[in-house]
Amino acid sequence: MNRSFWITTFIAFVNSISFTILIPILYPYGRHFGLTDFQTSLLFATYAGAQFLATPVIGKLSDRYGRKPLLLISLAGTVIASFIAGTAHSAMVLFFARFFDGITGGNASVSQAIVSDVVSPQERAKAFGIYSSATFGLGFILGPASSLMAQQVSLGASFLISSGLAFIALLVTCFFLPETLQVKAEKATNIFDVGLGNLVKGLALPRVGILLIINFLIGTTFTIFTFAFQPYFMHVLGQNSQSLTLMFMLFGTLILIMQVKGIPFLTKRLSLVQILLLSLLVRSLSFGVMPIVPSLAYFVGVSILFSLFNALVQPMVTTLISLNSKPDVQGTAMGLNASYLNVSNAFGPVIAGSLIHQENPVTYTYPLYLAGILTFLVGLLAIATRQQYTPQPADSNLKDRTA
16 A cells, blocks of 8 residues: 555545544434424435535546545535534524535545555455545544544534544645546536536446445435434433444444454455445344344444444445446546435435434334335345446456355
């Protein structure tokens, strides 16, 4: 791994903390402004929907003009938006801040494109494993830990710390990250050709389109869970925002362990496709059994199993998309992947929020059961279409066994 990879991973790590510090407090923060469960789900959806529109544009522009300028713009948007949210005095301002953060939020997709630029195909599974362990693993530990301390001041303090962390990532990008794009895509003759058309065209990309569909469905089922588990944890299991934050820290610790130790172990024994399918199976079973017993100890036990295997899903999908994409469209492919994942993040909370009725506590279990059923169906789709996205040795330089 070269210097640019490690700088990019550090930037993504800092940016991850600035993002994960908000996850434990976004639901309580929405309720603090008097929003209902459904209205709070729209707060999640606003950010994700804006990212759905922004990420293919940012990915396309990064292929044309370079990775660094677009990463700087994205990070600057997070700095401004988080500051606005942290000082908000009304729900309307909070909604605006989340929209603004989403519409400028191409941080993850551009960073992933940089990794694809600087890492050889045969090393990408390992590289994305390290990248994910830093962002989704260590970031999910330090982010909630920082949030736990910030909550002692106020819920809004987490947003202000998020803004400061994004500013650090912005400075590192500006002064230490070189441009990594070697071959720029042709500039469009039509100034309105900024990549939104790729949202449809991307589905027809050989061996990539099916992965975009699968990841969209994966994301939808996962965000049904991630929104629903918070009110379930607080209202059914009787916990508070501090214990919710500790749960996210547990998730982050397990993700880090699995991505540092589990991915190298599994990739030596199984293909990327086999690991993905196994992870989806365990995820679906975990969602289905999680609400059966309304006990904190039982919930934590199931969550441990879920977290270990859930940690494998996105690194496998990202690696498969990278290996199946040509070098000059890596940014576009990563932008499309992030965009479809983001729109799934918009649908999931709204679906979960529409099923929940605070006056009827049993409804808090409905989204969890639904997430389990839908994830199982997505797993069946992934099995049925696996030949379409399994990397070929000639393309990936990997001896990737067919699942």
